[in-house]
Amino acid sequence: MSRENVPFAASDVRVQASLTRRIAAGPGLLLAGLALLALAAFMLSLAVGSVRIPLDEIVAVLLGGDASKPAWATIVLKFRLPKALTAMLAGAALSVSGLQMQTLFRNPLAGPFVLGISSGASLGVALTVLLAGVAVGLGGSTTLLAGISLAGDTSLALSAIVGSGLVLLLVMSVARKVQSGMTLLILGLMFGYTTSALVSVLIYFSVVERIQAYISWTFGSFGGVTWRQLQVMAPAILLGLAGGHLLMKPLNALLLGETYALSLGLNVRRVRLGIIGSSAILAGVVTAFCGPIGFLGIAVPHLCRSLLHTSDHRLLLPAVTFMGATLAVGADIVAGLPGSQLTLPLNAVTALLGAPVVIWVILRQRNLRQAFAG
């Protein structure tokens, strides 16, 4: 009614703007904290295991020096370092992929595993591992390849990427038509059943050693990745992570829903393909080298949202990267049962630790909508 409300003093704006900047400094500190936490987890994972190695010795080895015991240098450089790097990359990759899926599908239960991306990757790997065995068996030669060559790793990764990418494209094409998140979840579930059925058919006709290899792959492990394999895995994941971070603005626009995103000038179709692409690379590559690792992808975005109290992807993307890396390394440390010679299947640990965390986060929210970003 009164026109006095409309004009406003410029100084007023400046105060308000500086206030918002100060508020933004909080999350910045939190991000730095999360990065330090990831670094600490990384160092810890180098230190603990069946043998305990002092931190100063690790630093010396990492800087190219010698450890007081030569065996320690070997343990750190040949076993623990690639494993820790793999865990960090995998955790970051799965978490970013999960965040992207939750925002794209506007569903708090979405994640790389739930929508069948990992199932697709599993089928791809099963086809490669088990069918190759059948082919070799039919060819008359029963000798199994003792180690997997670099070319072999690449084909394994490729088959996982193709498998996960195909599933995602299928989910997306259906997603465009149905628009209901629940339908998509059921669809993902059905993909899971279908792929496991196909895998069991493959297992039925395969040879025991191949089956063993496939089953131990499904347990999930960061330990099996060698330096040579890391040369394939690390660039692919870093590429996927970079792609994911480039999409922070479109992801924020998608929080409003696709129609609003479109009205904001977003090329929704292209962005959707970009999200699917980076998500498929991230989830597919991790699944190929480490097995289908559950839970991290769903749990980490929820943890970060409740920690940072925001659904802004400019903060969430780096946050889930650090948090995912930290938790993956943490889960690996627990699975290694420090001080013992035993190891637990990684997937058992992520689920046993992850499920209660998700339950706790969800119950703490007054309303589920607050817990996720869509």
Added chain:
Amino acid sequence: MTDATVLRTEDLSIGYRRVRNAPVVVASDLNFSLQPGELVCLLGPNGAGKSTLMRTLARLQPPLSGQIWLDERRLDDLRPGQLARRLSIVLTDRVDVGAMSGYGLVSLGRHPYTGWTGTLNEQDERIVQWALQAVRAKDMSDRLTVEMSDGERQKVLIARALAQQPRVMLLDEPTAFLDLPRRVEVMDLLRQLASENSQAILLSTHDLDLALRNADRLWLLSADGELFDGAPEDLILNGAFERVFSAEGVTFDRERGSFHTRQEACGRLRLEGDGVAAFWTRRALERIGYAVEKEGENGNSASYASNLHPRQSVSGAVSVRMEDGRLLYRLDSGGREDSFTSLNELTTYLRRGGAGGDTDAKVDEDLYARR
């Protein structure tokens, strides 16, 4: 206000294309325009295609044929970013952005202007502040959208659309989930925004009363795809409302600008009294089905004569006046005089057959006791 047209359509045909069959035409040969600074309300029965028209104007779906011109450029020729700087929308869909402040939500409206991270510069921040202030929602800046009421969230969503600095704003039923005071507030706000910022605002609504009171122009879209364009009053006088909303059992009351269910009047009463009390007494009597004739008025007013059975005559008189600081209602009918202290008592008595020939009426003992 200038003569410049900001949006105009040329033989526009809207509807849906189907894969194998002929397209579903919702409306065709639409020629209309929007001027800067005006608030236009789009009204029409359910299914007439209001949303289709809005979606087509926002380029969310393609027209079947014809052209849309925005700022004297063809809508099809604009790049997504260019369109987003000229046209913004507020949808009916509930928006769940998770943990985001009002400020954060409004700043999403700056996306067509910001870089790849979406970070605001000082000018963007100033515009976000201005948008929040323009919708009188400055105090919602730091509050989470999930904690806002429907009315507050709607204001913030309008601020978001405003932050796009559009020439045209399209709002699909912006008052749908709001209570009456909030609806009045939002409509009032939109009217002011249109004239203060020289924007053209088009909104669809079912809220006839508010549209009649606030819109500079109305577009009535009929179920068979005809669009009537004019000042609200013109459309009432030229019978467009009856044509668009004609339906079984419903009539449009031109005197009041509202719809009534068509029913036979059950009797005719003369009303004596003044002011607000008389107004609401009349409303109460009409509500229970009486034709009301105001003292000194010719009882043959157009709308009611049509509803009244010809052989019915005046079956009584009601008077309302202040006595000892309280309203007192008197009913004079069939040679009997009754008085009531509330309209509830009066209407209850009448509904049970108190007035008009029905001598066998069962009149509640309790009602007599209260007199």
